[in-house]
Amino acid sequence: xxxxxxxxxxxxxxxxxxxxxxxxxxxxxxxxxxxxxxxxxxxxxxxxxxxxxxxxxxxxxxxxxxxxxxxxxxxxxxxx
Amino acid sequence: xxxxxxxxxxxxxxxxxxxxxxxxxxxxxxxxxxxxxxxxxxxxxxxxxxxxxxxxxxxxxxxxxxxxxxxxxxxxxxxxxxxxxxxxxxxxxxxxxxxxxxxxxxxxxxxxxxxxxxxxxxxxxxxxxxxxxxxxxxxxxxxxxxxxxxxxxxxxxxxxxxxxxxxxxxxxxxxxxxxxxxxxxxxxxxxxxxxxxxxxxxxxxxxxxxxxxxxxxxxxxxxxxxxxxxxxxxxxxxxxxxxxxxxxxxxxxxxxxxxxxxxxxxxxxxxxxxxxxxxxxxxxxxxxxxxxxxxxxxxxxxxxxxxxxxxxxxxxxxxxxxxxxxxxxxxxxxxxxxxxxxxxxxxxxxxxxxxxxxxxxxxxxxxxxxxxxxxxxxxxxxxxxxxxxxxxxxxxxxxxxxxxxxxxxxxxxxxxxxxxxxxxxxxxxxxxxxxxxxxxxxxxxxxxxxxxxxxxxxxxxxxxxxxxxxxxxxxxxxxxxxxxxxxxxxxxxxxxxxxxxxxxxxxxx
Numbered sequence: 148x149x150x151x152x153x154x155x156x157x158x159x160x161x162x163x164x165x166x167x168x169x170x171x172x173x174x175x176x177x178x179x180x181x182x183x184x185x186x187x188x189x190x191x192x193x194x195x196x197x198x199x200x201x202x203x204x205x206x207x208x209x210x211x212x213x214x215x216x217x218x219x220x221x222x223x224x225x226x227x
Numbered sequence: 228x229x230x231x232x233x234x235x236x237x238x239x240x241x242x243x244x245x246x247x248x249x250x251x252x253x254x255x256x257x258x259x260x261x262x263x264x265x266x267x268x269x270x271x272x273x274x275x276x277x278x279x280x281x282x283x284x285x286x287x288x289x290x291x292x293x294x295x296x297x298x299x300x301x302x303x304x305x306x307x308x309x310x311x312x313x314x315x316x317x318x319x320x321x322x323x324x325x326x327x328x329x330x331x332x333x334x335x336x337x338x339x340x341x342x343x344x345x346x347x348x349x350x351x352x353x354x355x356x357x358x359x360x361x362x363x364x365x366x367x368x369x370x371x372x373x374x375x376x377x378x379x380x381x382x383x384x385x386x387x388x389x390x391x392x393x394x395x396x397x398x399x400x401x402x403x404x405x406x407x408x409x410x411x412x413x414x415x416x417x418x419x420x421x422x423x424x425x426x427x428x429x430x431x432x433x434x435x436x437x438x439x440x441x442x443x444x445x446x447x448x449x450x451x452x453x454x455x456x457x458x459x460x461x462x463x464x465x466x467x468x469x470x471x472x473x474x475x476x477x478x479x480x481x482x483x484x485x486x487x488x489x490x491x492x493x494x495x496x497x498x499x500x501x502x503x504x505x506x507x508x509x510x511x512x513x514x515x516x517x518x519x520x521x522x523x524x525x526x527x528x529x530x531x532x533x534x535x536x537x538x539x540x541x542x543x544x545x546x547x548x549x550x551x552x553x554x555x556x557x558x559x560x561x562x563x564x565x566x567x568x569x570x571x572x573x574x575x576x577x578x579x580x581x582x583x584x585x586x587x588x589x590x591x592x593x594x595x596x597x598x599x600x601x602x603x604x605x606x607x608x609x610x611x612x613x614x615x616x617x618x619x620x621x622x623x624x625x626x627x628x629x630x631x632x633x634x635x636x637x638x639x640x641x642x643x644x645x646x647x648x649x650x651x652x653x654x655x656x657x658x659x660x661x662x663x664x665x666x667x668x669x670x671x672x673x674x675x676x677x678x679x680x681x682x683x684x685x686x687x688x689x690x691x692x693x694x695x696x697x698x699x700x701x702x703x704x705x706x707x708x709x710x711x712x713x714x715x716x717x718x719x720x721x722x723x724x725x726x727x728x729x730x731x732x733x734x735x736x
Contacts, residue, residue: 163719166660167256169264172312174339177267 237511239547243647244506249722253657257687260659261309268308272300283341305681313663314340316670316678322349324367325358327698331675350673354703356693357677361534361650362621363698364565364605375600382596390582394593402599405606406570410540411550414579415572417602418587419594421529421559422448424569427587429525430456431580432555433494438478440471440522441496444504449496449527458494459484465504468512471495475520493522499531499542499558503684503692505645505653507535510542514552525555533563534650539609539622545648564605566598625650625697628704632695635708640721644690652693653679654711654720661718662689668717672710 165171170181274280284307285298315336323330331350334343358365366372378398388394399417406415418424429452433439437458441449443465453460461478463470475493482489495517497508508526517524528541536544541558543550550556556572571581582588609618629650636643642655656662659680666678680689695704715721 159717162717166664166718167260167658169260169267169658169660171660172264172663173267177270181263181267 237515242507242509244645245647246504246506246644247642247723247725249642249655249657250724253722254687257658261686264309264659268304271308272304276300283338309659310680311340313659313666313680315343316663316666319675325355325360325365326367327355327360327363327696327700327703328352329355329358329675331670350670353670353673353675354699354707355675355696356707357675358696359530359562359694360565360696360698361530361563361625361694362539362565362605362609362618363624363696364563364601364608366565366698371604372601374604375597378600379597384595384597386593386595388592389590390588390593396593396596396599398596398599398603399593402594402603403570405603407572409606409610410543410556410572412556412572413575414577415570416578416581416585416588417560417568417570417594417599419568419592421561421567421569423587423591424557424559424571425449425527426452426455427591428557428571428581428585429453429496431584431586432456432525433458433492436483436490437492437494438490439494439496440474440478442466442498442501442508444501445496445498446502446527446529449498453496465501466506466509468509468516471513472516472520475516475522479520493520494525495522496525497527499526499528500535500646500649500651502530502651503653503679503690505643505649505651507531507542507545507646507649510546510548510553514548523554524552525557526553528556528558529569530562530651531649532558533609533622534625535648537622538619539563560598560602564602566601566605568594568598568602621697625695628695628697628699631701632693632704632708636711637723639708639712639715640723641711641715642723650695652695653690654693655688655690655722656720657687657689657722659689661720662691664718665691665714665720668714669710672714674707674710 162171168181170178173181271280275282275284284300284303287294287297291297315334319334320332321329322332329352331353333346333348333350335346336343382396382398386394386396390399402417403415406417407413418427425446425448429439429449433453433456435457437456439453439456439458439460440463441453441460443462461474463474478490478493481487495513497513500507510526513524516522526542531545532541533539535542538544541556543553543556550572554573555577557569558572559569560566561568571578604613607613607618608615609622611618626648629648629652633643633647633652636652636654644653644655645651656665656678662678662680666676669676676691676693678689678691684690693707
């Protein structure tokens with residue numbers, strides 16, 4: 148039940164995407180080109196986000212660990 | 228005899244117009260749509276230029292490739308790449324009378340709208356929300372058309388002459404007298420074509436050294452007539468009286484551009500109802516401005532004659548003014564009278580001048596007598612001269628239909644432009660992808676609509692234009708409204724932020 152309504156909602160969202168980007172009007176090969184370009188762009192975006200976020204998160208975690216382990220020395224180092 | 232206006236303002240009844248702006252994301256998405264369309268347009272043009280795809284557009288012959296180019300490829304970029312994709316929604320041939328319902332010829336395309344072919348089937352009883360049939364006089368009822376058939380048998384169909392040679396028939400004289408009586412003016416003159424009435428008569432009235440102040444959104448016929456006349460044209464913002472007054476003051480203070488002499492004539496061109504916006508002209512204010520600054524007023528009542536006003540006599544009656552306030556009353560018989568042609572009415576001196584000096588009178592064939600008889604019978608019906616109250620009933624029915632349709636669309640949450648009393652209802656679609664989807668899905672539901680896009684409207688505001696008719700029954704309007712409700716939810720068209728909840732009856736219990 149919930150799956151079906153959420154699937155139909157997703158289909159409706161996809162239709163909105165098609166209408167807004169005029170891909171509803173395109174011929175099939177143009178649609179293929181457009182969607183593959185979009186998916187490639189999305190993939191690159193996700194990968195960059197993953198790398199970037201992961202890097203920042205790991206460096207932030209390292210800083211936190213060093214702060215907790217040596218409170219006074221590292222605090223001075225950070226402030227300087 | 229009236230005692231005077233009760234609260235002292237120019238308007239005797241409330242003047243409510245809406246031009247609601249959609250939320251910002253709508254404009255962003257519209258531009259995204261156009262950007263994607265443009266990119267793919269460039270891609271397709273590139274492929275066509277390099278021979279990767281078949282060329283279907285006009286091209287010069289091989290022997291003439293070195294000549295000056297006849298077909299500039301880039302100029303019709305928009306037509307070739309964006310309009311062509313949704314071209315199947317326009318120029319649909321119909322094969323019955325354009326009454327409240329009509330029959331369409333079914334048309335399919337095999338190569339994405341470059342060519343069409345007819346399958347031979349007709350789609351029957353499509354509800355007609357696009358024809359300008361405001362009072363429902365486009366009918367094939369035999370009793371109604373009795374006099375028209377008699378006149379057709381008596382005169383035939385061709386006139387074969389111009390007004391000034393041998394084309395003035397007694398039917399034309401009868402029609403002109405009737406039009407003058409209907410509008411309450413001294414005299415009128417009728418022409419065979421509405422567009423030609425404007426474009427051929429404005430050059431006869433103004434010339435070089437005159438000033439034309441025309442509204443931003445005037446129809447092409449008025450623009451063409453103004454340009455042909457050779458007068459100076461200045462544009463004021465749509466229905467904006469401050470803009471008009473500023474232009475008038477500048478014109479009178481500074482005079483003509485180089486010599487600073489006084490203008491020979493200042494004429495204001497406005498329309499009664501603007502067909503793309505559904506807005507009604509602010510006539511009382513314009514008349515008071517024109518009287519103050521001594522200018523002339525040309526009112527084009529193409530869409531408003533028969534459609535507004537207590538007895539169908541147009542915007543002059545709608546605002547409770549006298550027809551003497553307007554110098555030149557122009558209108559067409561195409562919209563509310565189910566015929567073809569136009570008229571110009573006013574003082575006798577003006578009309579006599581036009582009879583001799585108008586290009587249309589000298590060179591254009593006059594109106595066909597059967598068509599003139601159709602107008603005569605429609606006008607007699609409206610005035611009540613045929614002994615029934617059918618004309619007045621039609622006007623009332625149109626008013627009721629207009630109010631019902633507009634109210635329901637507002638409640639549902641669509642953005643509608645225009646005055647609450649105008650039978651032209653533009654529903655905003657905004658995005659180019661939705662134009663095609665809307666028109667096609669409405670046709671699948673057996674409703675024929677007219678959608679309008681970029682060159683006729685601003686680029687971000689494409690719309691679907693409904694023309695309510697007195698011949699539409701409540702059931703037809705309900706069918707259309709239900710279809711619009713469904714389609715509005717599916718295409719996400721309900722952008723209005725002022726509406727109440729879309730189904731109030733569910734909450735009242």
